Amino acid sequence: MNVQRYLAQFQEPAGYLDFGRFGPISAVAAEALGDAVGLMAGHGWDALEALDAATVRAARSAGRLLGAREEEVAFVGSTSHGMFAAAFALVGPQGGGARRGSVLVGRRDFPAAVYPWLRAEEHGGLTVRLLDGPATVDAVRERLDPDVRAVCVCAVDGVTGFRAPLAELKELIGPDRVLVVDAVQALGAVPVEAEAADVLACGGQKWLRAGWGxxxxxxxxxxRERLRPGLGGWAGVVDPLGGFDHPRPSLPGARAHTLTNPDGPAVAALGAGLRLVQEVGVERINALIEEVLGELGETARALGLRWDRGRIGDGPGSGFARIAMPGVDPAALHVALGDVGLTTTLRGEWIRLSPHASSTTRSPDAAARLRAAVLAIGQRSTRTPLRTG
Structure with missing residues (x-):
């Protein structure tokens, strides 16, 4: 698929730079969702066969994108669900021994990557050891000891834009520890070293442009041998309806960790989003994101704004940047950006910008709007003193 056909898939509002929160869905995802809903409206149980076939197709698409076998992929309700499945899969002592072990988790990571481990710890899971700052190789190495059984990271930090060095982290922790990855702020926007992840979860509502569910x-x-189906329900066992003698053995692969059948229409939409990324190529998507952020960064620096990409080392940047205006309340800057039609996210002292490839055509004047917002604040400052400190 060429870039022009890819970009024609999207219809988000002009000035929308908030894909880190939600990515308005693509035309193919909307079509897949509509077709699946129509199937359920016009058919009976036979609709399940078609939805099951769509789920198999989505699993194959995910496997190709992640370099995984079909049986290594399952579908759950959300990234949070996947992270809870990972945390509860490591509840209990390792290898029949008495040692419970611990997990390294970023203190300031997105809550969906933190609370599953805290809740699992309350039920006999791994002891949570919190990392301060980004999950660099040095930071993890400093805390690594024989008690650590797992390391959990966000592939991309949704606040700073820091990209975790997944391959280097897996090499560091070795094959006897589990690397768990929350990839929702990365997959579809930036190349992900997915082969390094032992467990990975990612919803479709952000960069995959496929919606929730x-x-x-x-x-x-x-x-597989180091995990147990801590959240595995009836959908995760062999022939659950073949008789009334329970428990049944767990299914092989990722499906052992599923509670119930997935949302068929949502999976169909997610599969469409995954295929769309494969057809155009994530490297081309990332290059377009970089083009937008490059123009925004040049404008921001020229206006005297603070500009941060959260980048450590070389390689492709994430889909995020942060801006702040010295002497100006971040909330006031956020309002000013909204006044000129830019949709962004306020995070503490920073304004987060998260454009997508489609911003090149849907929001070509984003940098000009940024300039207009800053100049408007400057004009108001001649009448109202700016906040200092």
Whole structure:
């Protein structure tokens, strides 16, 4: 698929720079969702066969994108669900011994990557050891000891834009520890070193442009023996309706960690989003995002704004940047950006910008709007003293 056909898939409002919160869905995802809903309206149980086929197709698409086998992929309701499945899969002592072990988790990571481990700890799960600052190799190495059984990271930090060095982290922790990855702020926007992830979860509502209701859950075969189906329900066992003698053995692969059947229409939309990324290529998507952020960054610096990408080392940048205006209340800057039609996110002392590839055509004047917002604040400051300190 060429870039022009890809960009024609999207119709978000002009000035929308908030894909880190929600990515308005693509035309193919909307079509898949509508077709699945129509199927359920016009058919009976036979609709399930078509929805099951769509789920299999989505699993194959996810496997191609992640470099995984079909059986290593399952679908759950959200990224949070996937992270809870990972945390509860590591409840209990390792290898029949008495040692519970611990997990390293970022203190300031998105809550969906933190609270599953805290709740699992309350039920006999791994002891949570919180990391301060980004999950660099040095930061993890400093805390690594024989008690650590798992490391959990966000592939991209949704506040700072920091990209976790997944391959280097997996090499550091080795094959006997589990690397768990929340990929929702990365997959579809930036190349992800997915082969390094032992467990990975990602919903479709952000950069995959597929909406809510479904998330892929990757569980590598190489860690199967170290995980238990802590949240596995009836959909995760062999032939659950074949008789009344329970418990039944768990299914092989990622499906062992599923509670129930996934939302068929949501999975169909997610599968469409995954295929769209594959057809155009994530490297081309990331290059377009970088083009937008490059223009915004040049404008921001020329206006005297603070500009931060959260980048450490080389490689593609994430889909995020942050701006702040010295001497100006961030909330006031956020309002001013909204007044000129820019949709952004206020996070503490910073304004987060998260454009997508489609921003090149849907919001080509984003930098000009940024300039207009800053100049408007400057004009008001001649009448109202700016906040200092």
């Amino acid at each position: 479904a998330a892929l859950l990757l569980v590598r075969e190489r860690v």
